[in-house]
Amino acid sequence: MKKLILKNESFQYIEKSFREWLDILGYAESTVYNLPNHIRELFYYLEQNNINNINQLDNQIIKDHYNNLKLRSNDRKGGALSNGSLNKQLQALYKFTEYLRQSGRMILPTLNIDWENDDTKHIEILTTEEIQQLYKATQHYPKNIKYTKPHYFFEAIALRDCAMLTVFYGCGLRRNEGYHLTVDDINFDKQILHVRKGKANKERLVPFNKTNSKYLQDYVYDGRINLIKDKRESAFFINERGKQLSSQSMSIRLKLLQQRTDDLQLQEKNVRLHVLRHSIATHLLSNGMPLENISRFLGHNSLESTQVYTHLVNQEDGN
Template sequence: MKKLKLKEEKHKRLESGFKEWLKVTGYSTSTVNSLPAHIKEFFYWLEQSDLRIESIPPQTLQSYFLYLKQRPRQRRTGALSNNYLLKHLQAIKRLSEYLRNTDQESFDADIVITGDKRKIPEILSREEIKQLYEATEDSPMGLRDRAMLAVYYGCGLRRNEGINLDREDILTDKNLLYVRYGKGNKERYVPMTAEVKEDIESYLLYGRPFLVKEEYEEAFFLTERGERPESQSLNIRLKQLTEKAEINKVISLHILRHTIATHLLESGMSLENIALFLGHESLESTQIYTHIMNNDL
């Protein structure tokens, strides 16, 4: 949208003022940069349609989103995703709020976008997560089970991110996990809560030493043979733990990642911070979790 050129001086001023308002109000850097870009496209569409920002009726907004649904993507083939449209809706709602809060003539942005959203598999409740923890045993493999829950639920790692963890990646002195092989080979640091740190340290002190067979082995997770686990072996172990906890759901390590993201959103964490936590490159990937919030945009 950077190539779009606005003609109306009022639209240019509003775009600039909106961005400054987002910054002063305390929105994240990514939001401060992304929402004005969506607003710029909205203003450009108004100019091309010979419409004005003052007192926009709901049907005008509906027409705008019909245009968005029909226009092609700029970098990929096909139409814009429904979740990307929701980001445009968020921008317009924040614009409406900005106009009201700065005593300018605003408009009603209470519209609904129809269509299928990206769906995520069934997640676990907080009670079911508790049941998983309670199903672990006080043994080396049981301590590894708790560490597995800590890494994949407590820290939200992807399956291979957890499997590729080395002992030196556990920075307990800084309450961080170092993910050196994230998606696209991008590294990141993931914070550990006190509970997560306790479970991981217990495994390192009282579980892993009984599993390690070679002193040079650097893998954090070890099998009973003292080797780094295969890609599916932790999922199989999680399935066994699920059955023991009598949870009637088909879950996987990735479901644990979905679950913590949804629980964080329910607790009030911003999408921007959840995206950083999960290692998402864009908010479009993170917005699948807004289904929990009943159209919170």
Template sequence: MKKLVLQNPSYRYLEQSFKEWLDVQGYAPSTVYNLPNHIRELLYYLEKQDINNIKELNIKHIENYYQTLKERSNQRRGGGLSNGHLNKHIQSLRKFTTYLRKVGRLEIPEINLKDEETENRIIYLTVEEIQQLFKATRQAVEPRERVNVRTYEAIQARDRAMLAVFYGCGLRRTEGVSLDVGDINFDKSVLHVRKGKNYKERLVPISKTNLKYLTEYVYDHRPELTNGSKAEALFIAYSTTKRMQGQSLFIRLKNLQYQTGDQDLIEKEIGLHTLRHSIATHFLQAGMKLESISRFLGHSSLESTQIYTHVAGIPIEKAQPFNNIKNYDSIQLSEDEL
């Protein structure tokens, strides 16, 4: 429902203000991106009910709106909305009413909607879907206003480097954001994670294909984005020549997702961490040993890694063959496969 158009200027402003509030509060980029989209549906519903001032909103309106969501069909796949999707709307409504109270826009009590029952599961992409994301970075260049062909090609190379880091090297969002060019040892094909979780450092091997993407970006295209500055950050925003933050990288990933044109892939609510989940799952499906995956991801214990055995549908005792993390290059996507 992202194509809904709000006619009420105050509602459009409210949606943007809610998004900025989430960002200031420090919520994850995926939350900042998705929750306002869900709230747009509520505001659109209110317009249709001739409720054009947010001060008229009450709990009964929200309950009636949620009932329409439960009865609404899934526009892409048919049937109703999944319980997981409904829960995301409930989360959005809770955060939105909290926002209204916190900023003094409306004194409204906490909503009393119960979460729908769901199975906890990790979202990950298939190898084929990862291939589609890489292919999206090769689409024909369409120069835009104030963005020339060379800059656009540099952005595409940066997108490939982004996938190489978050999928190919399995980095967490903050780890990838914090990377500097000097953290990549191109001679030894190793990436130095200096700002890991709980301040732990680790060395991550880089596959031949991903090293190629990083090399091309750093040496052939990144100078186009730095514009002569001495920026150390790996991922540079072309408009500011400053370090890209998680929200900006997340938006680039979402752009690639939509550019694939695959409706099933577009339907998935993915983020940078989805790429990390994906490589871990693919390793396990390929038979890599849990201990090796755990070291690769920087987990402090095997318990954190064992969640992927349920995702991949593989008994823990059968995830044994790969004994050396350096053998992982044969699992990753090759240039020919892309």
């Protein structure tokens, strides 16, 4: 995309305001840079069609602009824009309408523009059976063998790994959310997990069921207590040295559990912590949970971010 020059000062101001809004909410630096650039293309389209006031914007104009993008050539690579590039444009458009709504500038109905099929951004998910195998793999710790560590140490690691699966699958947390989790963030009486450092600095309360409560309590009261060396340590996940477990170490532990399973097909999958989050969202949707509830559960800023899971469920149903 060549650098587009906007003549309309109000559009220039709104673009700048949109960028600041993204920055204040704590979005990644790349997002703060790229999304307003995509919206500049929308403003340029408006100017070319003699639309000079944001109040003239409506969903049909946005759809016409998007259809025009689908016909536009790729300046750098030639040919048409890839589906991945189009989805980035869609992300910007959806986020911009959210900005317009939250800033009080105007309220537009939901766009309802379908995401393009992007084979380069395949979302990996695990079946419920594969999730169960990961839980079973936490029990595959050394037994009846003389090690430098006592037996209860390996039991504590097993309980921690089980709690890790529960936090990222059972509660659907992002990696960074799980890393910042503290013991005080979990209320066992109300079966609520408090996410204090969510994406864009948003907090949310995540409910968990009795089974997940047992896994978490087993770790807190029987596992974590045997790992910590300083009782003042508040981090939920503790490493072998008694300190906070890093997010990278969590990813390594998950890979280890994956390789401990007997399922060769599962071992070949690109299993990451975020795959657990994708998996629980898909399973909840398959079991009939409303999309709005799943969106709140995951801490999405808008329903559009959750709609990708409807495509995954539809693909599974079609197989």
